[in-house]
Amino acid sequence: MSAQLTETTHVETAASSAPDRRLNPFVRAGLLLLALLVVLALPWYIYPPVAMDIVAWGLFAISIDLLLGFTGLLSFGHAAFWGTSAYVTGLIAIRSGLPFPVAILGGAVVAMLIAVPTGYLAVRRTGIYFAMVTLAFAQMIFFIANQARDLTGGENGLQGIPKSFFGIETVETDPFYFYYAALPLILLGAFIAWRTVSSPFGRVLLAIRDNPARARALGYDVERYKIMVFVISAGIAGLAGGVFSVSHGFASLQELVWQTSGKVVLITVLGGIGTLWGGPLGAAVVVLLEDYLASSGFNGIGIITGSIFVLIVLLFRKGIWGTVADLVARIRSRGRTPGRRDA
Amino acid sequence: MSAFIQYTLQGLATGGFYALAALGLAVIFGVMGVVNFSHGAMYMLGAVGSAVLLDVADVPFWGALVVVPVLLFLFGILVERLLVRWLLALDPLYNFLLTFGLTLLIVDLVKRRYGVSGLPYELPAGLEGRVTIGGLSLSSYQLFAAFFSVALCIAVWLLLTKTRIGMIVRASTEDAERTRALGINVGRWVTPVFGFGIALAGVAGVLAAPFRAITADMGSNFIIILFAVVVIGGLGSILGAVMAGFLVGLVEAYGQAYAPSYAQVLIFVLMAAVVLVRPAGLFGREEAS
Numbered sequence: 001m002s003a004q005l006t007e008t009t010h011v012e013t014a015a016s017s018a019p020d021r022r023l024n025p026f027v028r029a030g031l032l033l034l035a036l037l038v039v040l041a042l043p044w045y046i047y048p049p050v051a052m053d054i055v056a057w058g059l060f061a062i063s064i065d066l067l068l069g070f071t072g073l074l075s076f077g078h079a080a081f082w083g084t085s086a087y088v089t090g091l092i093a094i095r096s097g098l099p100f101p102v103a104i105l106g107g108a109v110v111a112m113l114i115a116v117p118t119g120y121l122a123v124r125r126t127g128i129y130f131a132m133v134t135l136a137f138a139q140m141i142f143f144i145a146n147q148a149r150d151l152t153g154g155e156n157g158l159q160g161i162p163k164s165f166f167g168i169e170t171v172e173t174d175p176f177y178f179y180y181a182a183l184p185l186i187l188l189g190a191f192i193a194w195r196t197v198s199s200p201f202g203r204v205l206l207a208i209r210d211n212p213a214r215a216r217a218l219g220y221d222v223e224r225y226k227i228m229v230f231v232i233s234a235g236i237a238g239l240a241g242g243v244f245s246v247s248h249g250f251a252s253l254q255e256l257v258w259q260t261s262g263k264v265v266l267i268t269v270l271g272g273i274g275t276l277w278g279g280p281l282g283a284a285v286v287v288l289l290e291d292y293l294a295s296s297g298f299n300g301i302g303i304i305t306g307s308i309f310v311l312i313v314l315l316f317r318k319g320i321w322g323t324v325a326d327l328v329a330r331i332r333s334r335g336r337t338p339g340r341r342d343a
Numbered sequence: 344m345s346a347f348i349q350y351t352l353q354g355l356a357t358g359g360f361y362a363l364a365a366l367g368l369a370v371i372f373g374v375m376g377v378v379n380f381s382h383g384a385m386y387m388l389g390a391v392g393s394a395v396l397l398d399v400a401d402v403p404f405w406g407a408l409v410v411v412p413v414l415l416f417l418f419g420i421l422v423e424r425l426l427v428r429w430l431l432a433l434d435p436l437y438n439f440l441l442t443f444g445l446t447l448l449i450v451d452l453v454k455r456r457y458g459v460s461g462l463p464y465e466l467p468a469g470l471e472g473r474v475t476i477g478g479l480s481l482s483s484y485q486l487f488a489a490f491f492s493v494a495l496c497i498a499v500w501l502l503l504t505k506t507r508i509g510m511i512v513r514a515s516t517e518d519a520e521r522t523r524a525l526g527i528n529v530g531r532w533v534t535p536v537f538g539f540g541i542a543l544a545g546v547a548g549v550l551a552a553p554f555r556a557i558t559a560d561m562g563s564n565f566i567i568i569l570f571a572v573v574v575i576g577g578l579g580s581i582l583g584a585v586m587a588g589f590l591v592g593l594v595e596a597y598g599q600a601y602a603p604s605y606a607q608v609l610i611f612v613l614m615a616a617v618v619l620v621r622p623a624g625l626f627g628r629e630e631a632s
């Protein structure tokens with residue numbers, strides 16, 4: 001109960017570790033296919049810009065999960081990377097007129113560049129301090145963006161970001177087609193995250209999460225691994241932020257405030273950490289809820305999201321994914337061996 | 344030179360808020376292992392509370408300085424009993440997230456009730472003017488705020504070092520496990536300590552009310568600077584929180600005077616330098632890893 005100076009954060013992940021509860025490969029492939037279908041069908045059922053918001057926030061949440069769920073690091077300053085990329089993407093698109101995917105990739109690269117010094121400093125502190133240091137650096141980026149009015153437009157934000165796409169007009173003007181043009185960037189980010197966690201590099205991250213001292217004793221340079229995954233995560237957040245700003249056609253200081261950093265952590269925890277699936281799930285819930293509240297003219301979204309957050313942290317720490325997975329596992333095991341898993 | 348002294352006074356007054364609030368944050372963290380994200384919202388409630396008390400019940404500044412911290416102490420106890428308590432056994436991350444959610448909730452509730460424009464508040468009776476000391480004209484309220492914060496910090500320091508309660512709190516901060524082994528019921532002190540920490544943030548809020556814009560968002564930047572303060576001072580260290588609070592206040596005031604565009608950034612540069620040179624903070628001990 002006293003000041004726990006644990007090196008990494010010990011969170012309840014939604015992923016089940018028991019081998020008998022892991023899904024078999026066919027079910028996994030089926031779920032993956034289903035997810036892909038849902039993502040592809042999304043703009044048919046939801047207003048396309050909102051669908052774009054869902055997948056962008058979903059990818060942003062995946063970048064948080066990569067750190068929190070797979071490395072045990074809580075970044076509370078990821079708005080810095082999302083927002084920086086939003087601005088850089090916008091600047092490239094406005095000033096050079098390059099196709100938007102190029103601008104977004106540029107934004108993601110810059111996000112990774114600023115993640116190097118931030119990560120280098122942040123990994124010197126661990127546990128809850130890591131969260132505070134990243135939070136403070138994100139605030140510093142916010143103030144810098146606020147000061148550099150010539151570049152960022154200050155409080156007015158950066159407006160009129162074009163959706164240039166090789167002169168294909170339908171994509172440039174119709175958000176429905178834009179969704180499909182931008183989706184590959186989102187999928188690229190999700191793929192990078194998936195490759196990262198399922199590679200040997202990802203196994204080392206898990207080792208660092210579960211027992212940093214042992215990982216160090218085994219000869220792994222723990223700090224270097226942390227910085228590397230921090231930079232990868234910043235790049236993924238950058239991809240998401242770039243897509244978001246092009247989709248909206250503007251970038252504002254809202255992208256850099258700490259409430260944005262908090263919102264993405266909320267989304268990740270709500271969906272369930274440690275699965276990569278959870279983030280997009282949480283994003284769908286939060287984005288649709290906010291969209292509904294905004295259109296019904298309710299002001300004070302924080303009252304709802306804040307209450308949800310308090311409830312989730314108190315009662316459903318495994319998030320939607322983890323809670324549902326637990327339920328399914330319980331029902332299934334009850335069918336096979338009655339009463340055995342009741343405890 | 345006279346301008347420099349004025350900036351110093353301003354820095355000490357601002358630093359006083361930071362020091363008082365950071366002290367509350369440090370005591371809560373020390374005894375409970377909770378990083379209270381809602382500290383900025385509590386500071387805001389302190390200021391808004393003073394303005395509302397004045398408006399509704401005609402309670403003057405001096406009354407608010409007593410009543411508001413008591414109310415926030417009770418509110419803190421409520422928050423600890425209803426929410427924070429349930430997560431104490433888990434990773435500190437969870438209470439960090441819980442109090443973050445609570446912050447969103449409190450801020451938007453206040454925004455809904457009192458709007459986004461600033462609430463009116465005046466300098467307290469007797470401190471409206473300026474005092475002239477040897478050709479220096481200083482705001483008497485800032486002078487008061489600076490002295491009051493320093494005095495209160497010293498009072499809390501005495502409470503923590505000279506009384507039995509303070510000894511228990513410090514011992515729990517130092518090593519809760521061993522304190523318990525010595526037969527002291529640490530758990531009994533958890534709730535009042537949380538309330539006490541929140542009350543200190545409330546005092547900072549009341550002090551800020553007469554010369555800061557009172558809005559629902561006034562705590563949102565405050566809490567981040569507060570985190571920078573405790574990172575600079577070392578979160579486990581009570582002395583560190585106070586010293587770093589005044590240091591950051593001074594840096595901010597000098598920054599605003601001599602390099603206004605970079606005043607805020609300067610604080611974080613200072614933090615980066617401390618993290619680089621002394622990761623545990625100026626007054627903190629090295630973490631075992």
